[in-house]
Amino acid sequence: VTYLLPLFTRIDHVGIAVRNLDDAIGWYETTYGLTVTSRETNETQGVHEAMLVVAAPAGDDPGGSYVQLLEPLHEDSPVGKFLARNGPGVHHIGYGVVDVAEALAKIGETGIRLIDERPRHGSMGASIAFLHPKDTGGVLTELVQAAPPT
Amino acid sequence: VTYLLPLFTRIDHVGIAVRNLDDAIGWYETTYGLTVTSRETNETQGVHEAMLVVAAPAGDDPGGSYVQLLEPLHEDSPVGKFLARNGPGVHHIGYGVVDVAEALAKIGETGIRLIDERPRHGSMGASIAFLHPKDTGGVLTELVQAAPPT
Numbered sequence: 457v458t459y460l461l462p463l464f465t466r467i468d469h470v471g472i473a474v475r476n477l478d479d480a481i482g483w484y485e486t487t488y489g490l491t492v493t494s495r496e497t498n499e500t501q502g503v504h505e506a507m508l509v510v511a512a513p514a515g516d517d518p519g520g521s522y523v524q525l526l527e528p529l530h531e532d533s534p535v536g537k538f539l540a541r542n543g544p545g546v547h548h549i550g551y552g553v554v555d556v557a558e559a560l561a562k563i564g565e566t567g568i569r570l571i572d573e574r575p576r577h578g579s580m581g582a583s584i585a586f587l588h589p590k591d592t593g594g595v596l597t598e599l600v601q602a603a604p605p606t
Numbered sequence: 607v608t609y610l611l612p613l614f615t616r617i618d619h620v621g622i623a624v625r626n627l628d629d630a631i632g633w634y635e636t637t638y639g640l641t642v643t644s645r646e647t648n649e650t651q652g653v654h655e656a657m658l659v660v661a662a663p664a665g666d667d668p669g670g671s672y673v674q675l676l677e678p679l680h681e682d683s684p685v686g687k688f689l690a691r692n693g694p695g696v697h698h699i700g701y702g703v704v705d706v707a708e709a710l711a712k713i714g715e716t717g718i719r720l721i722d723e724r725p726r727h728g729s730m731g732a733s734i735a736f737l738h739p740k741d742t743g744g745v746l747t748e749l750v751q752a753a754p755p756t
Contacts, residue, residue: 461639467617489611545744594695
């Protein structure tokens with residue numbers, strides 16, 4: 457198997473934990489002029505979330521770059537626990553990859569623990585997987601294969 | 607004055623605090639296949655740093671997207687204190703802007719405290735400025751105007 461290197465094609469998003477999604481969206485709109493392209497509730501992740509566009513998809517890459525704002529659905533969710541421990545701030549980083557299954561296989565071979573052994577559904581139709589922050593220098597890291605253009 | 611909106615053109619970099627720069631570079635090279643494009647020592651910031659390419663500059667934007675690894679020069683530096691308090695992990699986010707002086711003026715009008723009232727020299731010849739994390743939802747935020755192409 458020949459892997460694509462580098463594995464990352466872009467910084468897909470910065471995932472930011474917030475206490476109130478509507479307030480945070482308003483703040484990002486007013487302060488930086490960013491606009492929301494998608495809002496979703498992800499019950500599995502336990503979050504209400506919004507994606508704000510920093511850079512639209514360009515060229516061959518179907519993915520763009522976003523600020524992802526995350527409000528927990530309940531205190532026991534991962535983002536709820538993060539907020540209780542750290543307060544609002546950067547929760548994780550999402551990097552764009554061409555093929556998330558291939559990237560997971562490559563990274564798994566290095567011995568890094570995978571939170572997701574197989575890709576699952578992420579924001580805006582993406583296929584995503586998380587790596588364990590204890591094995592990635594303290595950075596909760598998400599791999600993001602953007603949905604193909606429709 | 608008419609400001610460019612949105613203010614951000616890209617996610618310029620994720621600034622990551624590490625204990626040992628050489629070890630961290632080796633890990634990012636081996637695990638993700640990223641390569642170093644610049645290494646610098648910034649005495650003012652109190653860091654040894656390396657920029658690893660995630661996405662090269664494209665189109666009209668002279669800036670790309672990078673992982674920025676930061677090793678403190680001494681324990682009393684901002685990154686040294688961050689490591690002592692939090693351990694390794696995401697230290698700040700840098701967003702690309704077309705004109706950092708204009709972006710600072712616009713953001714300053716909203717009442718957000720500016721760590722840098724005026725742009726100063728950043729990595730790879732960029733003009734940069736930091737915003738105060740207490741006023742930005744806990745995200746230490748850097749504005750980055752990339753150096754013009756040479």
